[in-house]
Amino acid sequence: MRxxxxxxxxxxxxLIGDRILGDPRRGHPVAAFGRTAAAVERALWRDDRARGLLHTLVCAxxxxxxGALGARAVRS
Structure with missing residues (x-):
């Protein structure tokens, strides 16, 4: 398939899923990522570029x- x-x-x-289900009240994936990124920042943050790079690498x-694991699971 192309x-x-x-x-x-x-x-x-x-789009159809969003229209039918809407946004979840609890456990929204973007909100979960934001909470996780904030926790990583609290643990790793120092006024240093290397620590900022580490934070970016861990989060991204x-x-x-x-995403890769999800794609692999769907392909199987």
Missing amino acids: ADRVFAYGAAAG GGAAAV
């Missing part, structure tokens, strides 16, 4: 890893 069709189907499914790398 990538543009996959994107279109995924976007349509997301963690999100990318979760």
